[in-house]
Amino acid sequence: MQELLYLVHRIPYPPNKGDKIRSYHLLRHLSERYRVHLGTFIDDENDRKYLAKVRNLCGETCFLDLHPKVARLRSLRGLFSGQPLSLPYYRDKRLQAWVSNILGTRPVRDALIFSSAMAQYVSHASHVRRTMDFVDIDSDKWMQYAATTSWPMSWIYQRESRLLLGYERQVVRDFDSATFVSEAEADLFKQLAPEAAAKVTYFNNGVDADYFSPQNIYANPYPTGTSILIFIGAMDYWANIDAVEWFARSVFPAISAQLPKVEFYIVGARPTATVTALAALPGVTVTGSVPDVRPYLAHASLAVAPLRIARGIQNKVLEAMAMEKIVIASPQAVEGISASPDQELVVANDESEFVSRIITLLQCVPNRALGRAARARVLKDYSWNESLGRIDTLLSQPQTS
The missing domain is CATH 3.40.50.2000 (Glycogen Phosphorylase B;)
Known part of the structure; x- marks a missing residue:
């Protein structure tokens, strides 16, 4: 079985919010085809009870605590280094050492990176085929935040948007391919980074239609007559x-x-x-x-x-x-x-x-x-099986970078 490195900014379980739904279904899909080595952060103590379930889908694993308040303070280093704040927020020497060890000792041919800030851990790993799942254009989201806040936060968000877009474009130039959550999102990024358009594609999120089925019967949690x-x-x-x-x-x-x-x-x-x-x-x-x-x-x-x-x-x-x-x-x-x-x-x-x-x-x-x-x-x-088939196609292509 081929081996793959999978880096995710937040433990991909439980699938109860947007990013975890996508990252979990990706992990489950990949685990059927690869020995997946997972590196990720835990930013909610309640998620620790799911470690065994996640490990069962993986080969080697690295779970590190991320305390949001501490990470926010650490992110301020970006103000002095000229980097987007997202990078020092998720930077951890322990994870970098683990990634380097995996790439140095395991026959890993592919790396799939989930969320742009995690790309920094494989920035020099040009010997593996690197696929970046941006999911959303985070730089644009920061610009939207800037439009809804007043100074000084508006200035910080505008700065983050500008620098993060530069970083996103660099990642696509360095990596073999990049994916987004929808065709519209991919098309927008192609406009923002036309030089990398040939590497950009998408795969939709899916829904477990049997789980979310109108045929299931549930007790009514609401007051009567409302x-x-x-x-x-x-x-x-x-x-x-x-x-x-x-x-x-x-x-x-x-x-x-x-x-x-x-x-x-x-x-x-x-x-x-x-x-x-x-x-x-x-x-x-x-x-x-x-x-x-x-x-x-x-x-x-x-x-x-x-x-x-x-x-x-x-x-x-x-x-x-x-x-x-x-x-x-x-x-x-x-x-x-x-x-x-x-x-x-x-x-x-x-x-x-x-x-x-x-x-x-x-x-x-x-x-x-x-x-x-x-x-x-x-x-x-929006079937997961159909959507995730696009990842299989990407990972089967020759290395380009």
């Missing part, structure tokens, strides 16, 4: 925080004024103080972590994705579509999803459109055809 709008996501992630705060404060009050029995549920782990405070608003519930999001999806009236900052593909949208839920989303939230507006999901451009379209949808007879069409789209275009 209509539920649901948002699901990791609630310590800035883009999700911004989305639910905007929706709860600027959109939902106008909906509940006309439809008093409508409630807004925010479902997801690690809610920040900003998110928790939203539970004080009338009709808003913040659940925190739940054992299974599917009962909440199954019994919700509508799934909302009012993201104003977004890149790539939103798994929360695909999972709701797989369960035949009508999803009403911002253009940013559906940018990388090949679904037809008003036929497979609903797009709202601003506050007034969210209000009017949600009220219309809640007052009408449920549109079962739209929900069925949504699931059909997921089954057609």
Whole structure:
């Protein structure tokens, strides 16, 4: 069996948030074809209980603790070295030593790197075929953050965007190939780095359509006699925080004024103080972590994705579509999803459109055809087996760099 080095910025389990869903399915797929040597960080102590499960999919492993507060302080070195802050944030001499040992002692021919900051560990490993899974264009995401904040943070985010884009372009020049989470994301990067366009491709995220199936039966977690709008996501992630705060404060009050029995549920782990405070608003519930999001999806009236900052593909949208839920989303939230507006999901451009379209949808007879069409789209275009076949094709090509 061939051997492969796989570096991931966060332990690829459990698959309960966007990056972990993709990195886990990649690991599981690769483990069927390669002896995978995994190097990764643990930034949540709760994830330690999954180490054995991850090890079972791997050959050699290196799990290192990453304390976010310490890493943020370490990242400030980038201000003095002219580097993007993301690089010192994830820099660790122990991981570098482990990578060097693996590449020096094991017959590794391929390295797959997940997230741009991890590329620094194989920057000089030109003797192996290196594939970079950027997933999203992180540099563009930092630019979006800059547009939503004031100085001095806006300056820091603009700096990060500029320097990180330079680093992303360098990585693609040095590596053999680079992938993104959607065709739209890949096309945008080709515009930002035209010199590397020939090396850039994509593979979609997938959905476990059997797990997220509308045929499964669940107890109703909601109060009787209510209509539920649901948002699901990791609630310590800035883009999700911004989305639910905007929706709860600027959109939902106008909906509940006309439809008093409508409630807004925010479902997801690690809610920040900003998110928790939203539970004080009338009709808003913040659940925190739940054992299974599917009962909440199954019994919700509508799934909302009012993201104003977004890149790539939103798994929360695909999972709701797989369960035949009508999803009403911002253009940013559906940018990388090949679904037809008003036929497979609903797009709202601003506050007034969210209000009017949600009220219309809640007052009408449920549109079962739209929900069925949504699931059909997921089954057609977002199967993990089909998506990950593109990685097999990449790894079978000759080395170019």
